[in-house]
Amino acid sequence: MSAYKKKNENDISSSSSGSEVPDKMSIYQDCLKTFNESPISPKKCRLLLAKLLNILTLEGYKKSFTTSEATTLFFSVSKLFQHQNNDSLRQMVYLVIKELSSISEDTLMVTSSIMKDIQSGDNLIKPNAVRTLTRVLDETTAFSAERLFKNCIVSPDSSVCSASLVSSYHVLPIAETTVKRYGTEAMQAIFTPKKVSTYNNNSSSSSSNNNGDEGGSKFYPQSSYMSEYHAFGLTYKLKNNDKIALMKLIQNDFNSLKNQFLKVEWIKVVGELIYKDSSLFSNFEQLLYNGLYQSYEAVKLEIAKLITTLIVDNIAPVNDQLFGSVLEVLKQFLVVPRTSTRFASVRLLNKLAMVAPTKISVCNPELESLINDKNRNISTFAITTLLKTGNSSNIASLISTINKFTHDVSDDFKIIIVDAIRTLSIKFPNEWNVILQFLIDSLKNSDGGIKFKNSVVDCLIDLVQFVPSSKESALENLCDFIEDCEYSEVLVRVLHILGDYGPTASKPSLYVRHIYNRVTLENSIIRSAAVVALSKFVIINGGNNASADPTLAKNIISLLENIKENDVDDEVRDRSAVALECIKENHPDLIKSSKTFDLSVLESKLTQYVTNHEFDSPFDTSSVPQYSEDERRALELKRKQDEINDKNSGDFSSAGKKSKKTDASTKNNGSLGASSSNTTFEQRAKIIHEYTEKLYEASIIPSDGSSKFGKLLNSCGPVPLTEPESEFVISAIKHIFQNYIVLQYNIENTLTDSAVENVQVEVNTNTNKTSNLVFDSSTIIDQLMPGANEQCYAIFEKTSESIKEEEFSNILTFVTKEIDPATQQPFAGDEGFDDEYEFDPLLLTCGDYLQPLFTADFRQDLSKLSFGDSCVYNIKENITLQQAVDKIVLNTNCLPLENTQFIMDESEKHILKLFGKSCLNDDIKIGILIKMIKSSKGIALKAEARSNDQELCSDLVNSLI
Amino acid sequence: MGNYFSSIFDRLWGINKDVRILILGLDGAGKTTILYFLKIGEVFNTNPTIGFNVETLTYKNLKLNVWDLGGQTSIRPYWRCYYANTAAVIFVIDSTDTDRIQTASKELHLMLKEEELQDAALLVFANKQDLPGALSASEVSDSLKLVDLKDRSWSIVASSAKTGEGIHEGLDWLIDVIKEEQLQ
Structure with missing residues (x-):
């Protein structure tokens, strides 16, 4: 006790220094004194308890009082139980005990007193008593509360019932068997409407505006039916693992339910059941359909969400009528004033856009108006959704809409948009003109940090690599850009790209001029990059190519010599010296290697080499596969297309995984086959x-x-x-x-x-x-x-x-x-x-002898190949066009070009373009053009192959499927 | 208004405080039954008390705060938290439970050593007299060595909470002692 007194002295000194918030130790002392008085003053006690509660909740349990202090407090608070017939004091006592119970010991001492209140107390304090009881019960005493909980659940008062239900939920971990004994009562409470009793406010004398019944009904609505929701939560928790019991529960009448949270929860359970067994979907279709016309927003959204995930995860077939109603609901929600509703709606549409972009387009006008929404998250989703619904005809107008809007948003946000545009550029190579214009505009626009500029340059690099027709125009614009760019890092990247792609362009001298300007104007890092870029021009133009321009090469060499003599920076001079030497000694690979290693294999081989300590023999690079420039691009394009596929086409591989998880594997015959053909x-x-x-x-x-x-x-x-x-x-x-x-x-x-x-x-x-x-x-x-x-x-x-x-x-x-x-x-x-x-x-098959190969211009390359063959197939099996395409791509091992491996918009016709080369001889190339039509009888295929090897050509075309 | 007058009346009599009485004893002795017999005048079936029950009742113009503390071994250590300002202790003995009467005696003497209870009067109920084999009041008194108690008003009464026998008699004695002490 002396310790407390000491603290008290300190407190007095600190409180005298003018702090307004009463110190916790002085309140502690006050509590001990006041609560032990006889008789106590209820009003004083209530005020003190309020202060105590304030400390407990503001400072957090751990910091407020030590265990022994809290225990002392607890016992003195428990003495207030002697003061009967004062409900507002009792409520405060309960609130404080509830908070104290997490730090104090021996809280079970109040068990009997609480139980008495629950048995015979006023309905006003019963909920508080029940909630406090759960905090003081433990494994050994929980069983004794069974009857009390049960009686409260069947009580006609909504708040008493709710308190008991929620409390039962909380004691589940320590007393599941006890709670299970009144599971039936809990279930009945779902369907039993309860009343909110209006209290006679006599005991809370402090409230001056005691308006009687009218005021009461204003603050307490007829009923929120919240207890029904709580009853459902508890029942679900008890029946969680019993599918049949849940089915039985869910088959009750949905429309008779009154609480919106209960309805939302109900739908969630329906979804869970469908996920466990997709054959149940048909049982619930009508329920979901009707639910979409309910009055509650939250319920409608939950149903829309469930149907969306069912469609996206490909769990169950959703008929057009239901899908249409979902879209209708979501469309309405796009224009409501409530932000969270708009957000939820646009987010769901964004998901749906991945699987059914054409159907979403009915919402396009609303989505377009959301681009300027005050909430950034909503506008981001609106834009990405719009871009997903984009097709070659509306892409131009989409981009111009976005363009207007991007000026006044943050960089992070712009990057998301640029990323979306990037996927578009790979999806619609023919629309490069619009996309390029958009990118150049964003580059030249003065605002935007380095991250943003970098992502734009990334996107341009993709364009240059994979959309050959855009190359010259993009490179020229990049040249303009580097004239006025403040970020060295971005500049170096652009110089690198110019070095790689400039020499083969139609007017290489143009790029040389721009690059050399950098040498004269910029810092050493950029100058070094420029030197390397320049030397690449010499390598490519100095060779024996038809397009070689010896005068250009000669000019550049003299430029390089000039740099070597005059530059102030060591690195720049070194690089130019090395470049000149390589040119003289004819070692072009040192500057621009024609082959690159497979980096992941190289890494694992090197790790192996280092960990095995076999340093006697040099590292052998011959076991690491190497790719030529075209092969590398083929791989990269394939990888990027797969990324888009992952994002856009509803992620079939994960759907495969999910269907494996469900027991209904019999219905998903060959799901392994499907998922393996769809693995990236x-x-x-x-x-x-x-x-x-x-x-x-x-x-x-x-x-x-x-x-x-x-x-x-x-x-x-x-x-x-x-x-x-x-x-x-x-x-x-x-x-x-x-x-x-x-x-x-x-x-x-x-x-x-x-x-x-x-x-x-x-x-x-x-x-x-x-x-x-x-x-x-x-x-x-x-x-x-x-x-x-x-x-x-x-x-x-x-x-x-x-x-x-x-x-x-x-x-x-x-x-x-x-x-x-x-x-x-x-x-x-x-x-x-x-x-x-x-x-x-x-x-x-001969497909196993092929490797994917990239080509920039499929049509032209095809015409170069001398032999041709064609074949017609009729597939009777009931498979979709996408499945047929996947199978052909897997069988032929060729690279699908121009995104033809994706079937857009459930169309009935498709053209697939494939290109590859023989693994036996790099010069043997093969291209295949496959036209497919789906009808009720199956799929008809016409394949035309061209190759410079006649046998391969006819073999392949005859073994597509 | 009635409250106002009664408080003036109380002051005239020199009684301005609630009287605090503890009911203690081993588990199953009948403490809770006695409490509710006093409060309501009827006999209830009770559950083992986890913690305590507290009731306010008026007896012979005196306002009593009666605390019935649980008697289980796990709860006994907390008795001392409620000793402060106690005017009297009612100790209840199960007269049929001869095996544990020594334990009860130990608990009783341990409790009476507490400083906070030095001035408290002691009333012992030799309870459950309605059952066959119950020890008489004097036998209980011997077992508890009540005669050794000095400087304390004490009494032992044979009682049965079920029939109400002896309860009011004991309480009457207790009230007299309390009134006497308060007048001094």
Whole structure:
């Protein structure tokens, strides 16, 4: 106690220094004194309690009082229970105990007193009492409150019922069985309307405006029906894991519900059930449809949200009528004054725009007006949604609308817009003119920081790389830009691009002049970059190309010599000296290498090299794949298109994943196939790379490449060969070597109770004609435990160089042994029994010999190829155009050009353009133009291929699908 | 207005304070039953008290604040939090529970040593006299060594909360003692 007194003295000194807020320790002392008085003064106590509450809530529990102080406080507050018939004091007592209970010990001391209030107290204090009771109960005392909670739930008073329901929810973690015993009462409370009682305010004497009934009804509405919402929350929590019980609950009459939060929650549960089992959707269609015409905004939005996610995640088919009503509702909400509603609505439309851009366009006028919305988030969503709905016809007007608006927004926001424009430029290469104009305008506009300018330059670089027709115009504008650019970093990037693309343009001298201007005017960093850019002009124009301009090269060399002599900066002089030497000694690769390494492979190889400490031998770069400029661009374009695909086409791969998660896998036959064909290019490349590494690890082939196999030319796959839910999940990768073919089977044992041993794949080439392949050897997996995943290989030797279509029939042979559940190992001495498992045959087509290749001008390149062939297909299977396109792209291994791998707007016609090259000979190229029409009978395809190799041309065109 | 007069009246009698009385004892002795018998005059089925019950009642013109504290082992340590300003303690003994009468005795003497209770009068109820096998008041008194108590007004009364036997008799004695002390 002496400690407290000391503190008190300090407090007196501090409070005398004029602080207005009463000190917590003086309040502490006051409380102890006042609450122990006899008789107590209710008014004084109430004021003190209010001050105490203020400290507790303002300072946070931890900081306000120590545990022993809080406990002392708690006991003195508990003495106020003797003061009966004063409800407003009692309410304050409850509020304070509730707050104290988190720091004080021994709070269970008030349990009996609270219980008495709940049993026989006034309805005014009952809710407070119930809420406080949950704070003081623990595992050992919770059961004793069961009857009290139950009685309160069936109470006709809304706030008593709510308090008990919410409190039950909170005691669930410590007393689930207790709460479950009155689950029925909780459920009935959902459908039982409760009243808000109007209180006789006599006891709260401090309120002067005691207006009686009229004032009461003004502040207390008839009922908010909040207890129904709380009852639903508790019931849901109790039945969370019981699907059938939830179904039963949800089948009650939705329209009779009165509380809007309850309705929102109701819809959420409906959504959850549909996600668990999509076949239930039809049961709820009518409910959702009717719900869209409810009066509550929140309910309408929740339904719209559910339907949107169902469409986007491809969970259940949504009919046009329902979709139309959703759009109608969202469209109305776009113009309401409430910001949050507008935001929610535009956000949902943005999601819908990913899957059904044409349908969204009915909302375009409203969306356009939202571009100037006061709320930035709304305007951002409006713009990106509009851009998604854009098509080649309205893109120009869209961009001009945006242009007007971008001037008065922040940089972060502009960057989002530029990003959206960038995806547009790849999606609609023909509209480059408008896009370029927009980008140049934003570049030249004086405002905008370095990040923004950088993103614009990024976008321009994409244009230059992937939209060849825009190249000259874009480069010229970039030249103008660097004349007046304050950011060195951006300048250096632009110089680099000019160096890469300027020399092959029609008037290289123009760029040289602009670059040289930088040398005379800018700082050393920019000068160095300019020197490198200039030297690239010499390399390309000094060669033996037809377009070479020897005078230009000579002029640049003299410029470089001038720099080498006169520049003040070491780095700049060094670079020009190196460049001149390279030009003289004819080492163009040092300045502009024609090939780049596959960076991810290079990185992993280098890491391996460093960690293995094999520094005796130099690092071998020959095992790292290299790409030429065109190949690199092909990869990059593919990657970017995949990004757009990920963003725009409703993310099929994730839908695949989700459908795997749901139990209804039978309906999603081949979901693995679908998802694997939709995994992005990069992911596929990574998977192939991983499996190729395993090939080396298993020492099937020596990693030095000196073996009889020859060089690894191409790897394709993985091709799924079983259903994803079968007992063995098998996929295969085809590795094509110079002299051999290696089939890598990836086998997963999905059985839980048996291990398999001596696993081998019996592979037979069953081509009717004579095969070009001779079986060499295969490997055996010794043991495959449940859930394990191993590879086994079959190796074939090629007897001729020529490419031929092969079909391999596959039978898995193995010995099954049961697992001892105790040891998780096969029973000792179990000999097992032989078994075999036949799975889908694997095809080796000429597509497996192809690699994607980028071309800037498909039409022109196609006309250069001498041989042509064509073929007509009729696909009877019921698949969509997109699925057909995906399949063809996977089978041919060619690069889809001009975004033709995406079917826009559910159209019935499509043209697919593919380009690739042979992995055997880089000079053999092939282009395919496929026209497709979907009708009720299926899909009709007409494929025209052109190549400089006649055999390849006809082989490929005949093995598209 | 009635309140106003009664407070003047109280002052005339020199009684301006509520009288604070604690009911203590082991669990199951009948403390809560006694409290509500006093308050309402009827016998209820009670649950074990977790914490305390407090009631205000008027007895012979005296306003009593009667605190009934739970008797479970886990709650006994908190009795001392409520000792301050106590005029009297009613200690209730289950006369049939011969096994635990020593425990009760220990708790009683421990409590009476507390400084805050030096001036408090002690009334012991030898409760549950209606049940067969109940010890008589004098037997209980011996077990509790009540004769050893010095400087304190004390009394022991045989009672049954169920029938009401002895309760008012005990309380009457207690009120007399309290009035006497307050007049001094």
